[in-house]
Amino acid sequence: xxxxxxxxxxxxxxxxxxxxxxxxxxxxxxxxxxxxxxxxxxxxxxxxxxxxxxxxxxxxxxxxxxxxxxxxxxxxxxxxxxxxxxxxxxxxxxxxxxxxxxxxxxxxxxxxxxxxxxxxxxxxxxxxxxxxxxxx
Numbered sequence: 001x002x003x004x005x006x007x008x009x010x011x012x013x014x015x016x017x018x019x020x021x022x023x024x025x026x027x028x029x030x031x032x033x034x035x036x037x038x039x040x041x042x043x044x045x046x047x048x049x050x051x052x053x054x055x056x057x058x059x060x061x062x063x064x065x066x067x068x069x070x071x072x073x074x075x076x077x078x079x080x081x082x083x084x085x086x087x088x089x090x091x092x093x094x095x096x097x098x099x100x101x102x103x104x105x106x107x108x109x110x111x112x113x114x115x116x117x118x119x120x121x122x123x124x125x126x127x128x129x130x131x132x133x134x135x136x
Contacts, residue, residue, distance in 0.1 A: 011048055016056030026064060028135050032111045039104040040068035040131050048072035048128070069130040075123040084109040084119065108133075 026033075037055065044053045051071030058065050075083055086106040112119040116136030123129035 010050050011045070012052040014052055014054040014056075016054055018056075018058065021057060021059055021064075024059075024064075026135075028115055032115060033135070036108045036111050036133065037066065037068070039108045043104050043131075044068050044070035044072060044129070051128070063134045065132055065134045067130055067132045069128065071128040074125040074127050075121065075129055076125050077123075080121060080123060083121070105131075 041053065041055060044055075048070045049072070053068065053070045055068045056066070058067075084105050086103060109119050112133045112135065117134045119131065119133035121129055121131045
């Protein structure tokens, strides 16, 4: 679904699913999991003008850890705790330049928590962001 959109904008989309996990089955709410990943990919796409966006899953301590990593504008350290709150964007200029009203990450957080998991991020301004989550 995203491949053509990303190619049209010179963004390299990378899917990472280790070979040993390709046959694994995850028992969860498929609709909510798809919405979480879609929200994170849309957010990454919105804030990445060039470079790459990688998404995937790893198995860590018997827990599936999903992620979306981009080479976009990044999020300042002082905003990283706030970014999952409703209607929060890093500043008004971001909203004007990139659009959106700041609901995607808060919805994703609510779904992750509803499914018994946790979501967090690692980011540096100008270097991009990596959003990670697991489901219980």
